[in-house]
Amino acid sequence: MGLKVAPTKANLIKAKNSLEFSKKGFDLLDKKRTVLIREMMQLIDKAKEIQKKITNIFEDAYEALQLVNMTMGINSVEEIALSIMKEEEHDILLNSIMGVEIPNVKYSKNGINTQYGFFRSNPVLDIAVSKFKEVKHLVYELAEVETSVFKLAMEIKKTQKRANALEKIQIPKYGEQIKFIEETLEEKEREDFFRLKKVKQISKS
Numbered sequence: 001m002g003l004k005v006a007p008t009k010a011n012l013i014k015a016k017n018s019l020e021f022s023k024k025g026f027d028l029l030d031k032k033r034t035v036l037i038r039e040m041m042q043l044i045d046k047a048k049e050i051q052k053k054i055t056n057i058f059e060d061a062y063e064a065l066q067l068v069n070m071t072m073g074i075n076s077v078e079e080i081a082l083s084i085m086k087e088e089e090h091d092i093l094l095n096s097i098m099g100v101e102i103p104n105v106k107y108s109k110n111g112i113n114t115q116y117g118f119f120r121s122n123p124v125l126d127i128a129v130s131k132f133k134e135v136k137h138l139v140y141e142l143a144e145v146e147t148s149v150f151k152l153a154m155e156i157k158k159t160q161k162r163a164n165a166l167e168k169i170q171i172p173k174y175g176e177q178i179k180f181i182e183e184t185l186e187e188k189e190r191e192d193f194f195r196l197k198k199v200k201q202i203s204k205s
Helices: 009-072 074-083 123-205
Strands: 089-096 100-107
Touching: 009 074, 009 089, 100 123
Parallel strands: none
Antiparallel strands: 089 100
16 A cells, blocks of 8 residues: 555655645646647648548549540650659658657648640649649648658557556555554654653653
8 A cells, every 4th residue: 555654754744745746746737638638629620621522632633534545645654753753852850749749741832833834734634743742742741741640659659558557556655654654653752742641641650
């Protein structure tokens, strides 16, 4: 029960300080957990919105691609697709939320780079390319948000574990120690009082 402590005034003060420290620690962890959960729920909502956008834009992009395939031929479209730059430079920065480092993907939303030349294409191809680029940028955002959700969820779990340890173990332990020491000291004071009273009575007789 954590009562294996000498019932002294020094240990009583120490136990009271530890109890106060543990309660403050629990309050801070509880506030941190609340903030992290709120941030995570907002990001989950954002992820759902991005996923919905990706689905809708993908439909438009494939519809445009099908039209391009019919008007230009699949082989021509494949050749043009190979000439389009596949990757764009991007940086991953880190932001901190309550001590949790979450990613922030920085990239440039450039316009359509027509490496394939206008004479080989038509406006529908430009639409398809633009839509697929938009999907790629949304995938960057979705990866950023989902990674952030994962990191926040892990930190919430860790914070919950630490808060439970304080609430269920440390705080009750120090509470029991204080009660034990106070009761023992009170009993000792009563015994000392009666002993002193008895000594005085003997000395008077």
